[in-house]
Amino acid sequence: MELRIGVVGTGAIGEDHIRRLTEVITGATVVALSDINEENARRIAKKYNAVFYKTGNEVIWSPDVDAVLIASWDPTHAGYVLECIKAKKYVLCEKPLATSAEECLEIVNAEIQGKKKLVQVGFMRRYDTGYRELKEMLKSGIIGEPLMVHCCHRNRIPGPQHTTDMTIKNSGIHEIDVLRWLLDEEYESGQVLTVKQNKNAESELKDPQIMLLKTKSGVRIDVEVNMNSHYGYDIQCEIVGEKGVIRLPDPNTILTKLSGRNSYEIYADWSFRFTRAYDIEIQQWIDSIKGSGPVGPSAWDGYVACITADTLIKARKRETIEPIIIQPRPEFYC
Ligand code: ISE
Structure with missing residues (x-):
């Protein structure tokens, strides 16, 4: 049918x-x-x-x-x-x-x-092979308990009408969801740092931003969310565990040997990277x-991602570390 x-x-x-x-x-x-x-x-x-x-x-x-x-x-x-x-x-x-x-x-x-x-x-x-493999390896316990996660979310240029809040709500939200899914636990608190302004960014857009998250068990996460990398779309994720480190693979693009250089294509945007x-x-x-x-x-995952993003935006505006307060999970979503 x-x-x-x-x-x-x-x-x-x-x-x-x-x-x-x-x-x-x-x-x-x-x-x-x-x-x-x-x-x-x-x-x-x-x-x-x-x-x-x-x-x-x-x-x-x-x-x-x-x-x-x-x-x-x-x-x-x-x-x-x-x-x-x-x-x-x-x-x-x-x-x-x-x-x-x-x-x-x-x-x-x-x-x-x-x-x-x-x-x-x-x-x-959550359907990307690289992230799925990371999750499997974490579950296998091969690197012990995860302690820290370092991530980058770099866009070549921002989409139309992109705002400072959207960097968290529209782009960073992928990291918020996938890291919670990878680590299989909830966040406790969050903070956002702004850094020296990229002069190629529109003046009213604070870019890049760094999202800092702490999970309930104490894992520390840092994510650079950068809307103006200029060189391409680049997603990085490295998990540091008690016994070793695992890292998201870059997309498998062709090695080109040309003019005395080895090179690999970096995709221009997310639609190619996550096709x-x-x-x-x-x-x-x-x-x-x-x-x-x-x-x-589920809708519940959508809510958790959204309340986390809302809290991070508040934390950026107040320049504070904010607790991430999530409603109790209804039985319906357990
Ligand atoms: C865009 O809206 C997306 O959903 C992409 O997956 C994300 O990586 C990009 O940063 C967003 O602007």
Whole structure:
């Protein structure tokens, strides 16, 4: 049975997901879409033989749509996810689940009231082979207990209308989620340091920033989140354990020997770096909702990531170390 998917938001990642659902993923067809940029959305609808709707809610409520993928502008995520819960449809929402922890809790409560897990959040790094191997090695105990984690999240240039808060809420949030998943524990406190300003960054954007996190067991994490590396998209993660160190591999790009130099390509942006992870994420989402329901990052994970990001933003503004206070996890998500 082909699942009929409606896509809300057909910007860069939305269009890429439509291509993926059509050309890579099995068992699903994109039948409906909408976007605020009507001209572009109509072009994509024509290309993929889908129906264009004027609003996201029309896509969600369409009787021709079985499940929904949300890839619209971040501030619209919560409203669409709540609408999907009302319509009792499975939904994969790109990160962040919402722009505030309060909205995430509204989603969590609506899902609990509906008594069915419908929501999955697009934290695709959990599907990346490198991160999966890191998790396996940590679990095996080969380096002993993890003590420290050093990470970099470098974008070549920021996306359009990028703000200082988005560095944490839109980019850093991947690190917040994947490190919590890797270490399998919750955060206790967080802090953000700003550093000497990169003069290539827009003047109102504080860039780079360093997120510092401490977990409940005392693991210390530092993450450089840099929106203006200029050289490419670069994700690094090194875990220092009691007996050794493990490190996320760089993507496997071709070694070029040219003009007296060995070189490897560095991808320009995240869509190339995590293509395979997105493919696996979406295939598993489709397979799971045809079976007993989504097993990927839940609305609860979306909430924890969001409250952590909110706290880090507060910590940056106040120049303090802030406790990360997470509501007790409802039974529904255990
Ligand atoms: C972008 O929105 C993403 O989601 C990418 O995965 C992230 O690495 C990038 O920093 C964000 O701007």
